[in-house]
Structures are given as C-alpha cells and as structure tokens.
Amino acid sequence: xxxxxxxxxxxxxxxxxxxxxxxISSQEGIYYYxxxxxxxxxxxxxxxxxFIFADKRSFESIPHFLHRIYKPILxxxxxxxxxxxxxxxxxxxxxxxxxxxxxxxxxRLKKLFARVRFREKLFQMEQLxxxxxxxxxxxxxxxxxxxxxxxxxxxxxxxxxxxxxxxKIMKRSLVIAEEIMHxxxxxxxxxxxxxEIALEIRQIALAFGCQDLSFPPIVAFGRNSSVPxxxxxxxxxxxxxxxxxxxxxxxxxxxxxxxxxFLTGTPSSIIVQNYHSVSSALQKALNFMQSxxxxxxxxxxxxxxxxxHGVAELFTHAAGHGIGLNIHExxxxxxxxxxxxxxxxxxxxxxxxxxxxxxxIRLENMVMITQNGALVLNKLPTDxxxxxxxxx
Amino acid sequence: xxxxxxxxxxxxxxxxxxxxxxxISSQEGIYYYxxxxxxxxxxxxxxxxxFIFADKRSFESIPHFLHRIYKPILxxxxxxxxxxxxxxxxxxxxxxxxxxxxxxxxxRLKKLFARVRFREKLFQMEQLxxxxxxxxxxxxxxxxxxxxxxxxxxxxxxxxxxxxxxxKIMKRSLVIAEEIMHxxxxxxxxxxxxxEIALEIRQIALAFGCQDLSFPPIVAFGRNSSVPxxxxxxxxxxxxxxxxxxxxxxxxxxxxxxxxxFLTGTPSSIIVQNYHSVSSALQKALNFMQSxxxxxxxxxxxxxxxxxHGVAELFTHAAGHGIGLNIHExxxxxxxxxxxxxxxxxxxxxxxxxxxxxxxIRLENMVMITQNGALVLNKLPTDxxxxxxxxx
Numbered sequence: 021x022x023x024x025x026x027x028x029x030x031x032x033x034x035x036x037x038x039x040x041x042x043x044i045s046s047q048e049g050i051y052y053y054x055x056x057x058x059x060x061x062x063x064x065x066x067x068x069x070x071f072i073f074a075d076k077r078s079f080e081s082i083p084h085f086l087h088r089i090y091k092p093i094l095x096x097x098x099x100x101x102x103x104x105x106x107x108x109x110x111x112x113x114x115x116x117x118x119x120x121x122x123x124x125x126x127x128r129l130k131k132l133f134a135r136v137r138f139r140e141k142l143f144q145m146e147q148l149x150x151x152x153x154x155x156x157x158x159x160x161x162x163x164x165x166x167x168x169x170x171x172x173x174x175x176x177x178x179x180x181x182x183x184x185x186x187x188k189i190m191k192r193s194l195v196i197a198e199e200i201m202h203x204x205x206x207x208x209x210x211x212x213x214x215x216e217i218a219l220e221i222r223q224i225a226l227a228f229g230c231q232d233l234s235f236p237p238i239v240a241f242g243r244n245s246s247v248p249x250x251x252x253x254x255x256x257x258x259x260x261x262x263x264x265x266x267x268x269x270x271x272x273x274x275x276x277x278x279x280x281x282f283l284t285g286t287p288s289s290i291i292v293q294n295y296h297s298v299s300s301a302l303q304k305a306l307n308f309m310q311s312x313x314x315x316x317x318x319x320x321x322x323x324x325x326x327x328x329h330g331v332a333e334l335f336t337h338a339a340g341h342g343i344g345l346n347i348h349e350x351x352x353x354x355x356x357x358x359x360x361x362x363x364x365x366x367x368x369x370x371x372x373x374x375x376x377x378x379x380x381i382r383l384e385n386m387v388m389i390t391q392n393g394a395l396v397l398n399k400l401p402t403d404x405x406x407x408x409x410x411x412x
Numbered sequence: 413x414x415x416x417x418x419x420x421x422x423x424x425x426x427x428x429x430x431x432x433x434x435x436i437s438s439q440e441g442i443y444y445y446x447x448x449x450x451x452x453x454x455x456x457x458x459x460x461x462x463f464i465f466a467d468k469r470s471f472e473s474i475p476h477f478l479h480r481i482y483k484p485i486l487x488x489x490x491x492x493x494x495x496x497x498x499x500x501x502x503x504x505x506x507x508x509x510x511x512x513x514x515x516x517x518x519x520r521l522k523k524l525f526a527r528v529r530f531r532e533k534l535f536q537m538e539q540l541x542x543x544x545x546x547x548x549x550x551x552x553x554x555x556x557x558x559x560x561x562x563x564x565x566x567x568x569x570x571x572x573x574x575x576x577x578x579x580k581i582m583k584r585s586l587v588i589a590e591e592i593m594h595x596x597x598x599x600x601x602x603x604x605x606x607x608e609i610a611l612e613i614r615q616i617a618l619a620f621g622c623q624d625l626s627f628p629p630i631v632a633f634g635r636n637s638s639v640p641x642x643x644x645x646x647x648x649x650x651x652x653x654x655x656x657x658x659x660x661x662x663x664x665x666x667x668x669x670x671x672x673x674f675l676t677g678t679p680s681s682i683i684v685q686n687y688h689s690v691s692s693a694l695q696k697a698l699n700f701m702q703s704x705x706x707x708x709x710x711x712x713x714x715x716x717x718x719x720x721h722g723v724a725e726l727f728t729h730a731a732g733h734g735i736g737l738n739i740h741e742x743x744x745x746x747x748x749x750x751x752x753x754x755x756x757x758x759x760x761x762x763x764x765x766x767x768x769x770x771x772x773i774r775l776e777n778m779v780m781i782t783q784n785g786a787l788v789l790n791k792l793p794t795d796x797x798x799x800x801x802x803x804x
Binding site: 057058060076077078080081117119120121122123124126127140219222223226229231232236246247248249250251336337376 | 449450452468469470472473509511512513514515516518519532611614615618621623624628638639640641642643728729766768
C-alpha cells in the first residue's frame with residue numbers, strides 16, 4: 021500500500037508546475053493518495069512535499085506509516101498561519117483541486133489558504149514538454165497537439181490509469197458483481213417484485229463481504245425498464261416482460277458496474293430485434309476501442325450502429341464511463357467528451373435503447389484498455405440465449 | 413406528499429427577495445422539494461414559479477403530479493436559451509444554491525444561467541421585515557438583531573424545521589435504529605470482531621426494509637473507541653474492553669443516528685467514572701436545550717460539565733448536529749456555530765471523551781425542540797446498568 025501511495029503522490033507531483041500545489045479532500049481521493057478511507061483529512065501536495073491537515077479528533081488516527089510520507093498538521097486555530105507559512109516557503113501561487121469537491125468544503129479550504137488562488141484546471145504552456153515526458157500520465161487533452169487549447173482538471177484525470185493493485189481489486193469487484201447477477205437470474209420469476217430483487221442483491225453482496233454496493237441497484241420490469249436510472253418499486257414481474265438489472269459492488273473501495281437485460285416468456289419480435297441491435301452495438305464498440313481513440317468517437321460509433329438499425333432516436337443515454345473508486349469517473353462516452361483512451365484505463369460500455377411503448381434494453385460490460393485494444397473483463401454472456409428466460 | 417411539496421416550495425419562495433431565485437440540485441434537496449429521490453433533476457424556484465430541468469433520459473420519469481407544480485424543461489441544446497429567457501421574464505438577478513452542491517455541478521449550472529450572479533448567501537436589509545413576519549422560517553442569524561451582520565445560506569436552513577410528516581418518519585427511523593442497537597447488544601460477546609458486528613447491523617437494517625444505513629456503522633472495541641469515526645476492523649472483543657456502537661438507518665430518506673457505549677467484564681474505575689461524566693454531561697445538555705438557545709452555548713455547557721470533572725481535554729469532538737435527509741445537517745454544536753434552536757428542529761446530542769490510554773465513551777440521543785424544551789426521542793437507556801455487560 022505504502023509504495024503505491026508514494027508512486028501516486030510522485031505522479032501528481034510530476035504534474036504540478038512551479039508555484040502550483042494540489043489539494044485532495046474527497047474520501048476517494050484521500051484513499052487513493054493515503055490508503056486511508058476518510059473524508060476528514062485534507063492532503064496538500066506540493067512539487068516536493070506532502071502535508072496532511074487533520075483536526076484533533078482525526079489527527080490521532082493518522083497511522084504511523086503515513087507520518088513517513090506526509091507531514092501531519094493539526095487543524096486548529098493556528099492552522100491558517102501554518103498554511104500561509106507553507107504557501108510562502110513553497111512559493112505556492114495557485115492550488116488545484118478535485119472537481120467533485122463540495123462548494124462548502126472548497127470555501128473552507130480557500131479560507132485556510134487565503135492568499136493563494138484556487139483554480140480547478142491547470143495548464144501552462146511551459147508544462148507541455150514535461151507532460152510529454154510523462155507519457156503514462158493521462159493528460160490527454162494536452163498531449164494531443166490539436167487540442168492544446170483545452171485546459172485539464174488534473175487531479176480528476178490522474179486516477180484514470182489503474183496500477184496493478186487496482187486492476188486486481190477491480191477484477192475481483194467485477195467477479196462478485198457477476199456472481200450476484202448469476203444468482204439473481206435464478207430469482208427472476210413471475211410475480212417477484214422489483215424491491216424484492218433489489219433486496220436480494222444487497223443481501224448477496226453483504227454475504228460476499230462487500231462494504232457496500234456501488235449504487236442502489238436498478239431493477240426494472242416491463243415499461244419501467246425505459247427509465248435508465250429507475251428506482252425499484254413494488255411492481256411484480258409478468259410473463260413476457262423485460263427484466264433489466266444494473267448492479268455493482270464496492271470491493272476494497274473499488275466499484276464494479278454491469279447490466280443485463282432478461283427477456284421472459286415469449287418476447288415480442290420488436291424486443292428480440294432491439295436486443296440484437298444493442299448487443300451488436302456493444303460488440304462494435306468493443307472492437308473499436310483502443311488506446312488513443314477519442315471517447316466521443318466511441319459514442320458516435322454506437323449511435324451509428326443504432327442508426328443503421330433505425331433506432332438511434334431511442335438511444336438517449338451516454339454509452340459508458342470511466343470507473344474506479346467512484347462509480348462514474350472521467351471520461352464519459354458522450355458526444356461532448358473528447359478525451360483519448362489510455363492503456364490500463366478501466367471503463368464501462370453500456371449501449372441501450374429506451375422506448376415508452378415496449379421498455380428498455382441495456383447491456384453493460386467493463387473493459388480495460390490494453391496494448392491490443394479493449395479487453396472485456398466480463399465473463400457473463402451478452403447473447404440472447406443467456407438473456408432468455410422462456411419458462412417465465 | 414404533493415401538499416407537503418407545495419408548502420415547502422412556498423416557504424422557500426417567501427424567503428426569496430425580488431430578483432432572486434433558488435436552484436436545488438442535490439438528491440436530498442430534490443426529494444424535499446419534489447418528493448422524488450433523484451440527482452438528475454434541477455429545480456429552479458423563483459418567487460412565483462417553479463421549474464424542473466431534466467435531460468431526455470429523466471424527463472420522461474417526471475411523474476404526473478409534479479407537472480401540476482413544476483414546469484418541466486428539457487435539458488438539451490436549447491436549455492441555455494430557455495434559462496436565459498426565464499431569467500429575463502422573471503427578472504432574476506441572482507441565484508442562491510445549496511452549500512452541499514459539488515463544484516463541478518455548480519459550474520454546469522453557472523453555464524446554464526450565464527448572465528445571472530450565483531451566490532450562496534442571501535441577505536438584503538429590505539428583507540428583514542419580511543423575514544420577521546415568517547417566524548417559522550429558521551433564518552436565525554437574521555432575526556437576532558445583534559447578529560444582523562451575518563448573511564445566511566438560505567436553502568440549507570429551510571430544512572431545519574421538520575413538518576409533521578417528517579417528524580413521523582424520523583421517529584420511525586429512530587425506532588428501527590434502537591431495535592438494531594437492542595439486537596446488537598445481545599451479539600456483543602467475547603471474541604466477536606468489529607466487522608462481524610458491523611455486518612450484523614447492515615443485515616438487521618435490511619431485514620427491517622431500510623433502503624440503507626445513514627453511514628457505515630462505527631463499531632470500536634477497546635482502544636479503537638478513542639477514534640470517534642473509527643472504521644470496523646477485524647479486532648476481536650476481549651473481556652473488560654469498551655464496545656462503542658454508533659449506528660443509524662435511512663427510513664423513507666430520513667436518517668437516524670444513535671451511539672451507545674457498552675462496558676464489558678469489570679471495567680476499570682476510570683472507565684466507570686468517565687461513563688458517569690458523559691451521561692451527566694448529556695443530561696445537562698438535554699435539560700438546557702430549548703428554542704432560542706444558541707448552539708455554541710450548548711457546546712460550552714457540555715465543555716463546562718467536563719471541566720468540572722477535570723476531563724475537558726478529552727472532549728475533542730463536536731457535541732451534536734442537526735439531522736434529517738442528511739446525516740449531518742445545519743446546525744452543529746461546536747464552538748464556532750452560533751445558530752439559535754427552533755421549534756420542531758431535530759438534532760442529535762453526543763458528548764464523548766476520547767483517551768489514548770483507556771479508549772472512548774460516547775452517548776448519542778436524538779432530540780426534538782418543542783415548546784417545552786428538548787424532547788428526547790430515544791427510548792433506549794443511557795445509564796450504566798444498561799451499558800454494563802458483566803458476563804463478558
């Protein structure tokens with residue numbers, strides 16, 4: 021853990037230009053840069069030092085190994101003076117921060133470093149050469165010459181590339197999610213309600229020893245499946261209806277996220293047809309994904325696949341997203357997101373069609389970008405045989 | 413539900429001065445003002461109108477009854493024009509927002525309403541009379557003449573006073589939390605581990621049909637109890653150790669939060685002595701709390717009680733907080749928070765002592781401010797008889 025934390029701090033420090041420091045204050049960010057899951061620490065990372073601010077109650081809980089990496093600072097009435105002194109000694113002119121930070125927390129931090137300018141995005145032309153030297157750093161919008169005009173939210177992007185330990189944990193998180201999906205497939209029966217299935221998902225996840233789910237499970241029967249972020253209701257499943265299940269767990273802090281759509285009884289031909297459209301769009305996207313490809317291009321490809329099937333107007337959702345400590349991380353497969361994919365980045369791809377008349381169909385896999393394109397991490401099939409529950 | 417929502421919108425509208433509107437975008441805020449648990453809607457409330465912005469995927473999920481209260485607006489490429497038109501027609505000069513909003517979301521909202529000034533806090537001298545007419549509105553720092561110089565984060569404060577429906581739900585949320593604490597008390601045995609107890613808490617909450625816990629349960633044995641926000645480890649309970657349990661559930665969106673500290677075997681005399689200090693500080697605070705009292709005074713009272721016992725330096729945590737849809741809401745019983753208590757406000761009070769040598773003791777109850785002072789909502793005892801598990 022300790023060596024991972026040091027590597028991550030170094031990566032961030034390499035990204036910082038002179039006069040710039042970074043503040044990490046989110047629970048996930050603190051976990052990433054300290055190994056401790058806490059929203060009570062504030063980490064300040066300058067080009068060659070690392071500090072942890074903690075109030076009295078959490079100061080004592082800073083573990084011994086962190087003292088070797090960070091200089092702990094007590095958040096009391098003197099903290100403002102200390103912060104000002106650090107800013108002066110380390111010549112900090114501006115501080116960058118996570119875009120997920122709450123407005124209220126940011127305001128408190130600004131008070132602590134009163135003389136320093138806060139700005140989310142970092143970019144100075146002088147950085148370019150240094151950035152180019154760090155090919156492994158996902159500062160996508162920088163390295164691509166035609167996009168030099170874009171600034172970048174540095175901290176949010178540094179978590180995109182997963183290290184070996186993270187990849188191992190995320191694979192395990194996905195294995196558990198797939199085991200749950202398998203178990204849930206057996207539970208889908210005529211008359212079962214959405215909330216009953218949602219409760220089953222939580223209970224199985226607990227039995228696996230997961231700290232939590234990545235998000236409240238989406239269990240949507242029949243027309244409810246047309247709402248991509250449907251919350252489970254008391255609706256009971258009828259034969260011939262769609263059962264859309266979107267679930268994920270948190271394992272050692274890392275999220276998994278998968279969707280399968282089950283077709284019960286004898287589904288209508290339009291449902292079968294659209295199922296094939298979704299699975300073929302998924303396959304096309306997977307074949308196309310590789311390091312260097314822009315995320316909006318993946319979205320466009322999925323959209324194009326649906327257009328060829330004449331159903332593009334039912335594709336109302338983004339086609340996927342980055343995933344890691346948070347369920348949704350940068351980038352997103354949407355028309356506006358123009359980031360390039362990186363090696364060892366983990367993302368989900370989730371084409372879907374949503375109709376007010378027959379419901380919705382979505383298939384979601386997790387993929388890792390490798391030297392040879394996109395490696396699908398899922399084992400669970402996406403074909404219509406697996407999806408068909410004819411006995412119901 | 414619908415009538416509650418309308419009342420809440422009216423309360424907010426009464427608070428808005430000319431030229432001012434409010435944006436609600438948090439999941440909890442949206443639930444409060446629409447009855448729908450979603451972070452996909454954005455509500456814009458002006459002095460006499462209410463709008464919901466929703467993207468294509470969530471637009472369809474706006475339920476019928478909300479259409480009678482809100483004018484739905486599709487968040488697409490035209491949304492910016494619509495937002496500008498609304499600002500012009502309703503003469504919106506500035507927009508207030510929740511302090512819990514994420515920086516990234518706030519940035520998007522600012523783009524939508526490009527010509528409007530965003531500022532969290534609202535205050536214009538002209539408002540004073542109107543505010544005085546709304547005695548029920550918890551704009552504490554306004555109504556108190558000596559504190560007129562303070563501005564107030566309006567939206568965060570409006571949720572402080574609970575209506576009848578909320579009080580009923582929160583009482584139920586607490587009943588469940590207390591049932592869990594009862595069940596957990598039976599499970600505390602020599603050799604049981606913190607994570608095992610934490611898992612039990614989650615499973616019992618699920619069996620009650622709770623959507624979730626309010627927060628990851630704090631289960632801390634022995635010296636671990638000296639860390640107020642300890643995360644459960646594999647540590648197993650030994651006879652004579654403290655077992656501190658802090659838990660709460662979410663019931664229909666509303667949080668409960670209680671702490672009990674159990675003393676096993678034959679506790680040392682210092683532990684017994686400090687248990688009495690904590691329970692007497694709790695009792696003093698409960699007796700003193702009433703509508704109009706300032707929160708920093710409650711903190712000072714608890715601190716004074718501990719000083720009389722010679723243990724004030726072990727009191728390193730705030731003494732309690734507001735609670736509702738979020739686990740921590742305004743106000744806080746801390747030295748810096750100077751809000752006055754209001755009738756029908758629900759808060760927790762949680763004095764505690766934390767020592768590196770013998771561990772920590774905390775007792776936490778939920779109280780409602782009534783005409784006659786603080787009504788303790790808990791049924792679970794706080795006395796040392798209940799806390800003592802001598803058989804272990």
